[in-house]
Amino acid sequence: MTSYDKPFKTHAQQLDLLRERGMHIADEATALRALRNIGYYRLSGYWYIYRVSTKFVCALGAEPDIEVGDQFKPGTTFDRVLDLYDFDRRLRLHVLDAIDRVEVALRVRLGYTLGAGDAFAHLDRAALDEAFTQFDSRNPIASQALWLSSEHAKWLTNVRRDEDRSKHEFVKHFKAKYGMPLPVWVVTELLTFGSAATLLAGMKQPQKNIIAAGFGIFDEHCDGDGAALTKWIANLVYLRNTCAHHGRLWNHNVVDQLGRLEGTPDLIHASGVHQRSRIYASLAVLAYLTSQLDPESTWRTDTAAMIESGLAAIDESPDRIGCPPLWNREPIWAADYRPPADPLPVEHREILRRFECVGTADAGLIIDASSNAKRRASAVRYSRGRSELLGLPVGNTYRFPVFQFDTMCARINPLVAYANTALEAKDNPWGAAKWWSTSNIDMDSATPMDSLQAGTLTRQMIDNCVSHRNFE
Incomplete structure (x- = not known):
């Protein structure tokens, strides 16, 4: 260790010292003011690229060592820095x-999604991801x-500290009227961006996926891609702190580099190593998210103009911030760009959220004891083709609501098969799903799915509903 x-x-x-090293200083008063107000070491990050570097030849096949000296390249000016x-x-x-x-929108979505389950879901270890809470529901003690x-x-601990310190009128009002604890939709208004990112990462995957879908981030199965959103937000927290x-x-x-950009077509061009190691990928993600939040936002085009004009004015390459070749021709920077819509219609997305679903492979494992995967898949297709099994078409696959299965007997619940057949589930899957998940006056305002699970659903009830055609 060398002493300083x-x-x-x-x-x-x-x-x-800067003059001795070759930097041209046209206006000494301006330069001195900059050193007083900005600082020598902060500015050194901007004049670093103008210092003379020397390459040293290494062993055959190895990359040469580069040593950056103290002297500046000819023509370097303080004004340019x-x-x-x-x-x-x-x-x-x-x-x-x-x-x-993005931060404000994330707070709202966190409170809304968790609050839909319980007002105090953020306190409930069972409502969050096990890796986050270390909670085992099988052995709670x-x-x-x-x-x-x-x-x-x-x-x-951090949340409670922020609650205690808060001077917001809405917090004072809630404490005075209801006491503690605060509901999750109030808590999320107090979170820092980093704390909001931590809560997002600690949610269960289906909840993350719901929030991701709200930001227009989907995977290849048309589900919201919560894993991608979590990585994006972590990067934006890093960027915000910077x-x-x-x-x-x-x-x-x-x-803290971005990941999982490849699943979003408009961001594939930003997924390269150089783009992610500089800030270009983050700028592209922000362009995508701001357009999702407000399709009329000009943030994207303002960003493109700032990069093009700002760097051109000082003769610097956009490559320094990771812009790939022809970056400004990518659709996301165009004035007429519109963010991609949800691959599912709004009504279908809402219906889908009412169910816990499995794919064909898992459905086959339940209803067919065969060790042959093709035979199990065939059994699922056969049951769906006969309208006995409700399969919701999503992209190129089907989702099968799990309430339909009698797992103890490894079959489709016979009452469900009867209802699905009457509802013509094969030809009208979304109508059948809506019927199962909508409260019904013939069932004391319970949903047919709840009535089934409570053991009160009968064939007569199903016949009455179908005869009234009140499932479409």
Whole structure:
């Protein structure tokens, strides 16, 4: 370890040092003001690329070593460094504007999705992912000790601290009227972006998928891709912290890189290593998310204009922030770009959310004891073709609501098969699904699915409903 022995330098001495190293300074007063207000070391990140570098030949086949010296390349000016810094400052503020929109929307969706299950779902270990809470529903007493050291317990500690410190009028009102704890849709309004990201990561996968679908992020099966959203948000938290602490975006090596971009066609071009190691991929993700939140938003086109004009004015390449060749011709930056719609109609998406479903392979394992996978799949197709088994068409696959199965007897519940046949489930799957999941006056306002599980559903009830045609 080498001890630090460089002497303190005044701003004027710092300026003299830059001159000695070859930087041209046209306006000394402006340069001194920049050193006083921005700082030598902050600006050094922007003049780094203008320093002379030397390559040293290494062993045969190895990459050459590069040593960056103290001297500046001929033609380097302090004004150009300041222009580059100003571009980066404006870009930081612009990025924060987009992240602000995404953060607020995420808070709302977290509170809404968790709150639909229970007002205090954020406190319920069983309502969140086991990896987050370390909670084992099969052994709740033993898992209590594990929970105390879980990420959920740490997260709740921070949440309670923020609740205690909050001066918001809506928090004061709730505490005065109802006491504690606060419901999840109030709590989410107090979360930092990082804390909101932690809660998102700690939710169960189906809940993450619902939120992802709301942001227009889908997988190949037309499900919301919660895993992708979680990775994107983690990257944006990193980016937000970089911006909030006045860190450099231009030519910045991104530590918390984006993943799972390939599933979104408009972002495939940003999935390369260089694009993700710089901020271009994050900018593309923000362009996608802001357009999903508001199709009329101009954030995307403003970003493209800022990159093109801002870097061209100082003769710097967009490659420094990871822009791929012809990046500005990608559809996502076009003025007439419109975000892709949900691959499912709104009504179908809403109906699908009412059910826990399995795919063909899992359905086959339940209704056919054969060890042959093709035979099991054939059994599922046969039952669906006879309208005995309700299969919801999603993309190129079918989803089978699990309430239909009598797992103890390894079959389709006979009453379900009877109802599905009467409902013509093969030809009208969404109508049949709607019937099963909609409250019915003939069943004391319960849904047929609830009546089935309660043991009160009868063939007579089914016949009455079908005769009235009140399932379409």
